[in-house]
Amino acid sequence: YCYDTALKNSCGFIDAPISGGETGAINGTLTAMCGGDEEVFSRSLAVISHYCKSISLMGGSGSGQLTKMVNQICIAGVLQGLAEGVYFAQKADLDIEKVIEAIGKGAAQSWQMDNRALTMDKGEYNFGFAVDHMRKDLDIVLKTSQKLNISLSVVEMVDEFYAELQRSGGGRLDTSSLLKRLK
Known part of the structure; x- marks a missing residue:
């Protein structure tokens, strides 16, 4: 739903759940499992890398979840x-x-x-x-x-x-x- 809505409004969407707990969040060492379009994922890396040490594009929208x-x-x-x-x-x-x-x-x-x-x-x-x-x-x-x-x-x-x-x-x-x- 979010992906389709973003697309209809000329926006990008990445689902990017994380793992690593409170300590990972504090230390910026979380792991992000992302789903979405590769081009949007690439643009998102600059932001996600501030709190994640490992960031992977798993496939299309929903794959991260x-x-x-x-x-x-x-x-x-x-x-x-x-x-x-x-x-x-x-x-x-x-x-x-x-x-x-x-x-x-x-x-x-x-x-x-x-x-x-x-x-x-x-x-x-x-x-x-x-x-x-x-x-x-x-x-x-x-x-x-x-x-x-x-x-x-x-x-x-x-x-x-x-x-x-x-x-x-x-x-x-x-x-x-x-x-x-x-x-």
């Missing part, structure tokens, strides 16, 4: 796996710092592990991307998956876990708060 959905699908699964891993390590009386140091150099390494595993272990969830925002994003993902006639069972499960956190007053907590519901 679809790519952001892929990002949120992946994060939902990674965070649930990380929450379960931290919980397992806690229950097994392992030294979480040593565990993260060891597995953070292997295939399990992720931004979420590097930036959230130790705060999860300490029960610190008062920063970052809020559960309320993730629920909004996952709702968009699930509605789009219905239109595409595909099932995203892990996303559906994690979305319900976030709904539980919201119902218990955790809507403003960081998305890594999935660990809270395991305890």
